[in-house]
Amino acid sequence: MGLKELRMRGLSRNQLKLIAITAMVCDHFAWGFLDFMSPLAQVLHVIGRFTLPIMCFFIAEGFRHTSDLRRYIERMVSFWILSMVPFYIFFSFEYDYRQNIIFDLLLALLALAVLEHKAWNKVIRGLLLTLLIATSMWIGGWIIMPILYTIAFYYGRNFKEQAKWIIILTVLLQVILQITIYINNYVCHFSHYEWQWYERVYLLGFVLPLLVLRYYNGERGKPELPKYFFYSFYPLHFCVLASLQYVLYHFELQQFYIWMHVVALLFSIFILLLVCVAKPSRAQVGILMFAAFGIVYEFGFLMEITSCTTEAFLRATTMEYFGEVMLILGVTMFIREFCHLAVPYYVFAMECVAGMVSMYWLATTETNHFFYSYVGVDYDGPFPKMDLAYGTGFYLFISYVIAISIFGTYKIVKAITTARGVNRKRLYCLLWAIIFAWIPYLIKISGITGGYEVPALGIAGAIFFVALCIIRYDVFDSVSLASTNALNHGNEGVIVVGTDHRLLFFNKIAENIFGHLMEYDDAYRTPGLKSVLQSGKRTIQVEKRTYEVRVEDLLESGTNQGQMLWLIDMTDHYSTLNEVMEEASRDPLTGAYVRTYYEKEVTSILERKLEGTFMMLDLDNFKHVNDSMGHKAGDEVLKLFAKACQSAIETKDYCARIGGDEFSLFIVGNNQKEEVAAIAKHVIESFDAFLAKTDYAGSTSVSIGIATTDHESKRIYTYDTLYSRADKALYLAKNSGKKTYNFY
Numbered sequence: 001m002g003l004k005e006l007r008m009r010g011l012s013r014n015q016l017k018l019i020a021i022t023a024m025v026c027d028h029f030a031w032g033f034l035d036f037m038s039p040l041a042q043v044l045h046v047i048g049r050f051t052l053p054i055m056c057f058f059i060a061e062g063f064r065h066t067s068d069l070r071r072y073i074e075r076m077v078s079f080w081i082l083s084m085v086p087f088y089i090f091f092s093f094e095y096d097y098r099q100n101i102i103f104d105l106l107l108a109l110l111a112l113a114v115l116e117h118k119a120w121n122k123v124i125r126g127l128l129l130t131l132l133i134a135t136s137m138w139i140g141g142w143i144i145m146p147i148l149y150t151i152a153f154y155y156g157r158n159f160k161e162q163a164k165w166i167i168i169l170t171v172l173l174q175v176i177l178q179i180t181i182y183i184n185n186y187v188c189h190f191s192h193y194e195w196q197w198y199e200r201v202y203l204l205g206f207v208l209p210l211l212v213l214r215y216y217n218g219e220r221g222k223p224e225l226p227k228y229f230f231y232s233f234y235p236l237h238f239c240v241l242a243s244l245q246y247v248l249y250h251f252e253l254q255q256f257y258i259w260m261h262v263v264a265l266l267f268s269i270f271i272l273l274l275v276c277v278a279k280p281s282r283a284q285v286g287i288l289m290f291a292a293f294g295i296v297y298e299f300g301f302l303m304e305i306t307s308c309t310t311e312a313f314l315r316a317t318t319m320e321y322f323g324e325v326m327l328i329l330g331v332t333m334f335i336r337e338f339c340h341l342a343v344p345y346y347v348f349a350m351e352c353v354a355g356m357v358s359m360y361w362l363a364t365t366e367t368n369h370f371f372y373s374y375v376g377v378d379y380d381g382p383f384p385k386m387d388l389a390y391g392t393g394f395y396l397f398i399s400y401v402i403a404i405s406i407f408g409t410y411k412i413v414k415a416i417t418t419a420r421g422v423n424r425k426r427l428y429c430l431l432w433a434i435i436f437a438w439i440p441y442l443i444k445i446s447g448i449t450g451g452y453e454v455p456a457l458g459i460a461g462a463i464f465f466v467a468l469c470i471i472r473y474d475v476f477d478s479v480s481l482a483s484t485n486a487l488n489h490g491n492e493g494v495i496v497v498g499t500d501h502r503l504l505f506f507n508k509i510a511e512n513i514f515g516h517l518m519e520y521d522d523a524y525r526t527p528g529l530k531s532v533l534q535s536g537k538r539t540i541q542v543e544k545r546t547y548e549v550r551v552e553d554l555l556e557s558g559t560n561q562g563q564m565l566w567l568i569d570m571t572d573h574y575s576t577l578n579e580v581m582e583e584a585s586r587d588p589l590t591g592a593y594v595r596t597y598y599e600k601e602v603t604s605i606l607e608r609k610l611e612g613t614f615m616m617l618d619l620d621n622f623k624h625v626n627d628s629m630g631h632k633a634g635d636e637v638l639k640l641f642a643k644a645c646q647s648a649i650e651t652k653d654y655c656a657r658i659g660g661d662e663f664s665l666f667i668v669g670n671n672q673k674e675e676v677a678a679i680a681k682h683v684i685e686s687f688d689a690f691l692a693k694t695d696y697a698g699s700t701s702v703s704i705g706i707a708t709t710d711h712e713s714k715r716i717y718t719y720d721t722l723y724s725r726a727d728k729a730l731y732l733a734k735n736s737g738k739k740t741y742n743f744y
Helices: 003-009 013-033 039-048 051-065 069-095 101-115 122-139 145-155 159-183 197-207 229-250 253-277 284-305 310-338 345-363 392-418 421-446 455-473 478-489 508-514 529-535 571-584 595-607 622-629 631-648 673-692 719-735
Strands: 372-378 385-390 492-498 503-506 539-542 545-556 559-569 612-620 654-659 662-668 701-708 741-743
Touching: 013 039, 013 051, 013 069, 013 229, 039 197, 051 069, 051 101, 051 145, 051 197, 069 101, 069 229, 101 122, 101 145, 101 229, 122 145, 145 159, 159 197, 253 284, 253 455, 284 310, 284 455, 310 345, 310 372, 310 392, 310 421, 345 392, 392 421, 421 455, 492 508, 492 529, 508 559, 529 545, 529 559, 595 612, 595 654, 595 662, 595 719, 612 622, 612 631, 612 673, 612 719, 622 631, 631 654, 631 662, 631 673, 662 673, 673 701, 673 741, 701 719, 719 741
Parallel strands: 701 741
Antiparallel strands: 372 385, 492 503, 492 559, 539 545, 545 559, 612 662, 612 701, 654 662
């Protein structure tokens, strides 16, 4: 990327962090493998100064943009602890009790949290900040600098001001440190070296990252890296560098051979743990046996290569073969369940019998020499190994293992020819697992290991391919895969809650409804879930969406194991239903409510003993309009009448067409005569005004009869009562000359 392109596009967050960790590796490589004062080491140390300012910059950015500060701090604490052992393995000669850079960045993050916690007064914040600075001086890897750099990046109003403070702090701190180190090196500094002032000038390289930070574009950017990559890279690169140091300076063939198998054993244990925490499936029993007894085999082999007597060799070999016998049984179960292949039960019976017979042959080989005709120790080589002469039992056992492997391979290859998609890919993984288990024997036959066996690596390799299949395709068998996909891509939210109201299962739709969920969390602490489980609600509202809820007890052998919630999004259904009901409740010509709906709503209001006013409205001489001007004109007049009525009331009130040219209004919560009279006048005047703009001006007018409630009299009003009263009042209004209103 040229300078011009760099100015246009800038550098993303991931690119800057990659620059930081690359600089860090250069620095640590120089500390571990080069003479400090060599020109190359000095150049690498200067490059290494890029790391701290860039990381401090992103601590400030992270604090500014994080949505969960507590989780951010917990993550920093976790990776600081995880990094301690690898850090001290590589840097033990240099740092003693001082901590790694993640600890320094954690202190900087805590400093910002203290300064921005406005609920504490200035004295408390000052004391806590002083404590953090003292901690940095006492056990921090970089004294004070990470805290001050981070504060400068956070509070600097712009990059120019931030850069100014970084330069000032770097120069000032180096001057102070030079004086302090010169006066009392061992008390005030962590290093074992007697530093001279010119040997610390490289620390001024801390200002160089400003040249790249100025191009930060605020984007995450590419390359796309796994979550927590930058945190996990820190301890992992120490492990790699420490291993490289060990191989270069302390390498012994026997130790390398042993540690190679220790790593294989630890890797297999990790896979076993992965299996244990995975979602249950029918194939899990097979993979548990495969991994567990593979570990037994590897442990037995490790005992064998660290033993020096015939008796110890035989004990280790017995454990190896026991693990191998059970591992074969696990592989067969795994093939049957994981790949859904038809494996006859007599195969399992044969494996059990063959395993017991083989173990008997091995246990009695010292007396009958059937499995091994001779067992001894060969000391000719870099370390002892077993010196064996194989007997008939051994060859029978190997033939049995080969037969089982061929049988499994045949079944898998046959299944591959008909399998499709995910299942086909996983069958290939299982095929490679069987092949890989035999590779170490081919290596031994080739002679490139000098006769030393590495079968434990073959077992670890087989477990790796099974693990690859598990991790890549997420679940253990295609039935689980299909059911999980179905639940995640369906239209229903599904949640399973145990009797202790812990979340045992949930699909993506459920997370979309209730927000982020975590397995085994307390369901009662999830907003909305507790009320659903306890109250048995049939519907719930979440962010303007309506969900229908069905709760079912999970019963097994008559015992309640928990509850299952089904949530169906009914928003569109209810919206359509409301639209249909709304259309059914409206008069198609005028838009006013129909009589049946109006009567039901007014009755409901009166049953709740709410105050109100009932109006009956009628057009004067409307028959003349229809007769002289036609029904089309009559329809237009009715529409204007309804419009005048609607304009006089609020949204909470009701307007209905009772029939023909007769309308009714119900004013909810208002029975004050002055206010009601004003509404009546508004209807009369509005209707006149609407007519004046048409060809029907003066052809008709409105008469209104009014009846009000008075619940202080403790009278129970009904729709029929108010209707009758308002109708009588309307009759009086018409007899009084029309175009007026009258109270009952």
